[in-house]
Each structure stands twice: as structure tokens, then as C-alpha cells.
């Protein structure tokens with residue numbers, strides 16, 4: 456068999472590109488570019504790749520017995536070259552995190568942490584079959600492809616270009632405290648799925664700029680707002696570290712149309728991923744509950760939103776502050792708890808946990824875990840989950856002061872500056 460012809464024929468088969476990472480006996484990271492990766496079995500969860508007999512990484516993976524498959528995104532061509540070049544110091548300035556005893560590369564499309572299950576001889580290669588132990592994936596990023604010996608990307612459709620443009624526009628509007636025209640007026644065919652895609656695009660930009668995901672919020676939980684937006688369920692957005700403030704909250708120059716709402720925050724100790732998450736599962740996975748203010752803000756001018764506008768705009772989230780007290784998840788019946796809000800010393804509003812749809816604050820968090828599950832995302836330990844407004848939204852400006860109190864839980868005060 457002419458090996459050149461065989462290579463050329465096999466090169467017609469387009470693949471993605473991975474970097475297989477592991478650690479050697481001295482604890483040093485190793486990594487190698489591999490496109491022979493493929494799925495084998497769903498149950499048990501098995502994958503495979505093949506490594507040349509003379510690849511330095513082969514004995515390392517075999518000895519350590521564990522490795523990670525890092526699936527490269529379209530922006531990671533340089534990583535593919537780096538981990539395929541023998542003479543390079545592949546890890547010199549390369550950031551990585553340790554997960555399950557192996558190094559994982561940041562900003563990849565997916566990570567699969569695996570244990571070596573079998574090593575099978577395959578001619579001048581060895582086929583390594585791994586059992587997947589943990590994984591994560593990015594539901595929106597695009598892959599780096601390899602075809603006929605060249606790097607390729609997916610062709611971008613007009614639809615995808617439009618999603619990217621809206622993510623960029625809204626991200627810039629958040630950074631510059633500007634408003635935009637409703638997306639639904641400019642793109643009447645926009646679907647809820649498109650809107651979530653745009654929101655994820657904003658999150659990806661925030662993370663690329665160094666912001667850290669610290670939690671998620673459920674929005675549109677009140678019956679009145681659901682009726683106004685003509686939906687029968689809540690929506691969700693993402694919380695990053697820069698969105699959490701102390702009792703003094705700077706809104707001028709940060710939020711353009713701030714509205715404050717009191718709600719319950721669930722601080723998680725265990726991972727929750729749908730489908731099948733129940734309100735009781737939420738309580739079981741919760742470390743503590745706190746009262747909080749979420750200050751929402753719409754980047755859409757005059758809050759002229761339809762459901763797709765607010766979903767695309769990260770569920771209109773702005774900033775949030777947690778009260779100092781914490782309650783155990785079973786400290787009270789959260790649907791019966793009553794919140795009282797004062798503004799500038801005067802009583803303003805009150806509400807109960809039963810004012811949220813679907814049913815109770817913990818049911819809203821369960822809805823979120825189940826909905827995010829379909830996007831490949833989980834609620835992670837340590838995350839703060841805002842479960843939805845318990846009182847009507849109140850416009851606020853610098854100089855206002857608000858307090859929300861829940862009997863038996865405590866209070867949260869905020870001064871807007």
C-alpha cells in the first residue's frame with residue numbers, strides 16, 4: 456500500500472482537533488495534538504484515540520492511567536501547532552488548570568477527563584480507549600477542523616453572523632452604559648433559542664475579558680410579568696463577579712435604567728444538572744439561603760422589551776447584593792416567607808415566596824437546573840442562584856436607600872450611588 460495515497464485518502468475525512476493532556480512521573484504536564492479522537496460507547500462512556508508507537512506521550516499516558524481530551528475551538532490553531540511540534544517547550548507560558556489529576560487547557564470547546572480503560576495494538580499506533588469520568592462543553596463555540604492536511608472552520612451563515620453581531624452590540628452596551636433599539640423590532644423572526652444564544656455570546660465575551668461566572672439568575676418569575684411578556688415560564692441569565700456589590704451600589708454610569716427587586720438567593724454546595732431536578736433536590740444541594748437585592752437594567756431603550764429582548768440581554772440583569780445573614784435551606788417554608796421592602800425609610804412593598812411561578816423560589820431554581828441541562832450547563836457548587844423577584848420592581852436612582860427584610864432570615868440594605 457502506498458502510504459502517501461493512504462494518507463491523502465484518509466485526509467478527505469474531516470475531523471476536529473484535540474490536545475490529549477496528562478502528567479508524567481515527575482508531575483510535569485504533557486500534551487500532544489491528536490485528531491484520531493472518536494466516540495466509542497455511550498454506556499459505558501468510552502472514547503478512543505491512537506498514538507504513534509514513538510510518541511513520547513504514549514508511555515506517559517499509559518503510566519499515569521489518566522488523561523484529558525481538550526477539544527480545540529476555531530481560535531486555537533496555534534495550540535494545535537504547539538502541541539504537535541517536538542522541539543518546543545509546549546508548557547512554557549501555557550495556562551492550564553488541574554482537574555481530576557490531569558491538566559486541562561482553558562477556552563476549549565469541550566473537556567473530557569478520562570481513565571485509561573484499554574490499550575489495544577493498532578499497527579504502528581496504539582489505540583487508547585478511555586472511560587469518561589467528567590466533562591464540560593461550550594454550547595456555542597465553533598470547532599477547529601482539519602481537512603486534507605489544512606486547518607478549516609465552519610462556514611458562518613447569515614443567521615450565525617447576526618447572532619454574533621447582537622452579542623457584540625449588547626456586550627458593548629453593557630460596558631458603555633448605552634441603550635439599543637429592541638432586537639425584536641430589528642429582527643422580528645428572532646426565536647427564544649436565538650436569544651439564549653446571544654446571551655451566551657455576551658457571557659463568552661465577559662469571560663474572555665477576565666470576568667468570572669459566579670452564579671445564575673431566574674427572571675420573569677412573577678405571574679404579572681409572565682402575562683405581560685406573554686410567556687408561561689421564567690427566563691435566565693448569568694452572574695459574574697463584577698456584578699456582585701457591597702451595601703453601597705454604584706449605579707450611575709453603570710446601569711442606565713435601574714430597577715431594584717428583593718429576592719431569595721440560594722448558595723449551592725452541590726452540583727445540580729437537569730433533567731429531573733426537583734425543588735427538594737434544590738434544597739438538598741443548597742448550602743444556605745440569603746435575602747438579596749437584584750438591580751435589573753435593560754440595555755433595550757425604555758424597557759421596551761419582548762421576552763426575546765430580555766433573554767438576549769442576559770435576562771436584563773445588572774448588579775446584585777447579598778444580605779449578611781444566612782439561613783439553612785430547611786430553616787423555613789420558602790413559599791410562605793414574607794419579604795417587606797422599605798425605600799428611603801418608608802414602607803414600599805411586600806410579597807411572599809408563593810408569588811413566584813412555578814410555585815416557590817426553590818421550584819424556580821429547579822426550573823433553571825432543568826432548563827440549563829438542555830444547554831449542557833449545570834448549577835455548580837459555590838454558585839449563587841437568584842430565584843426571582845418577590846415584590847414589584849422599583850426604579851431607583853443614585854441617593855436612594857432600600858432595605859428588604861424577611862422574618863427569620865434577616866435583611867439586606869443597599870444605598871445607591
Ligand SMILES: Cc1cc2nc3c(=O)[nH]c(=O)nc-3n(C[C@H](O)[C@H](O)[C@H](O)COP(=O)(O)O)c2cc1C
Nearest residue numbers: 487488489490491505506507510511512539540541
Ligand atoms: C492536526 C494534527 C493531528 C494529529 N493527530 C495525531 C494522532 O492522532 N496521533 C498521533 O500519534 N499523532 C498525531 N499528530 C502528530 C503529533 O501531534 C506529533 O507527532 C507530536 O509531536 C507527538 O508528540 P510527542 O512525541 O510529544 O507525543 C497530529 C498532528 C497534527 C498537527
